[in-house]
Amino acid sequence: MPELPEVETVRAGLESLITGRTVLACSVLHPRPVRRHERGVDDFQATLVGRTFATPRRRGKFMWLPFVDGDALMAHLGMSGQFRVDSPAAPLLSNTRVLVDLDDGQQLRFVDQRMFGGVWVSPGGADLPEEVRHIALDPFDPHFDAVKVAHRIALKHSGIKRVLLDQTVVSGIGNIYADETLWRERLHYDTPAASLGIRKLAATLRTARSVMAEALTQGGTSFDALYVNVNGESGYFDRTLHAYGQEGRPCDRCGAPIRRDHFMNRSSFFCPRCQPRPRRQG
DNA sequence: CTGTGGTCCTGTATGC
DNA sequence: TGCATACAGGACCACA
Numbered sequence: 654m655p656e657l658p659e660v661e662t663v664r665a666g667l668e669s670l671i672t673g674r675t676v677l678a679c680s681v682l683h684p685r686p687v688r689r690h691e692r693g694v695d696d697f698q699a700t701l702v703g704r705t706f707a708t709p710r711r712r713g714k715f716m717w718l719p720f721v722d723g724d725a726l727m728a729h730l731g732m733s734g735q736f737r738v739d740s741p742a743a744p745l746l747s748n749t750r751v752l753v754d755l756d757d758g759q760q761l762r763f764v765d766q767r768m769f770g771g772v773w774v775s776p777g778g779a780d781l782p783e784e785v786r787h788i789a790l791d792p793f794d795p796h797f798d799a800v801k802v803a804h805r806i807a808l809k810h811s812g813i814k815r816v817l818l819d820q821t822v823v824s825g826i827g828n829i830y831a832d833e834t835l836w837r838e839r840l841h842y843d844t845p846a847a848s849l850g851i852r853k854l855a856a857t858l859r860t861a862r863s864v865m866a867e868a869l870t871q872g873g874t875s876f877d878a879l880y881v882n883v884n885g886e887s888g889y890f891d892r893t894l895h896a897y898g899q900e901g902r903p904c905d906r907c908g909a910p911i912r913r914d915h916f917m918n919r920s921s922f923f924c925p926r927c928q929p930r931p932r933r934q935g
Numbered sequence: 936c937t938g939t940g941g942t943c944c945t946g947t948a949t950g951c
Numbered sequence: 952t953g954c955a956t957a958c959a960g961g962a963c964c965a966c967a
Contacts, residue, residue: 919958
């Protein structure tokens with residue numbers, strides 16, 4: 654369940670379940686999700702043992718589980734990653750990739766169908782892992798400044814959706830929340846970002862924040878069993894979506910059928926009447 | 936710098 | 952029924 658609200662739902666779930674827990678054992682069932690651990694699978698399994706988790710952190714879609722010794726277990730959910738906390742006796746879900754036994758008798762499990770995600774250890778990464786330094790602040794960060802980011806976006810020669818999805822400009826927004834934000838702001842995905850002006854850009858960033866905050870209260874967006882929280886529960890924000898996945902359904906504002914375009918090698922959902930393509934550049 | 940297209944994977948839905 | 956194709960909440964890289 655991998656945009657900011659889904660990752661934050663998982664992070665918060667892990668916070669209550671693993672903070673203060675010590676690792677007793679680790680078992681990697683598939684090497685691929687550990688590919689970013691530079692010292693290899695065996696080292697990954699061995700190096701976790703005896704470590705104690707501090708409070709899980711997040712920036713954008715990256716999450717890390719700091720250890721009290723200053724290193725961190727990095728995690729990215731990719732398209733289909735999940736963390737589950739279960740009894741070791743509970744049957745394994747298919748696509749379970751990594752098992753971590755904890756000192757309270759529970760087991761932390763990383764499950765990932767497509768394996769675009771992964772887990773690895775970041776030496777010294779407890780505060781701000783090196784792997785996350787190129788990722789911009791997300792709209793939930795206390796230091797996030799919408800006006801400042803708007804000024805940066807205003808210099809870009811690029812379409813607004815492309816910019817919203819650029820994790821080095823603002824992080825945490827993915828395809829669902831980009832489309833929902835643009836629908837609320839009545840913006841076509843290919844509107845030149847620089848043409849919008851600082852006020853509109855800042856408003857768009859604040860809208861992105863509120864859409865994701867709303868989704869967070871619903872536990873995120875789950876379309877299927879691939880996206881669930883650490884207890885296996887689904888989120889319910891899919892009931893609130895106005896654009897994403899709504900192709901052919903009437904726009905909740907004007908009734909025109911929602912359209913789907915291919916854009917950036919994925920889909921863009923939008924209302925052709927509320928969000929018309931701008932007639933000219935600039 | 937901007938944009939495109941491919942790559943990494945598994946699984947489901949749809950169409951012929 | 953089988954088989955092929957399209958598509959999926961992401962990140963990264965090579966290349967024009």
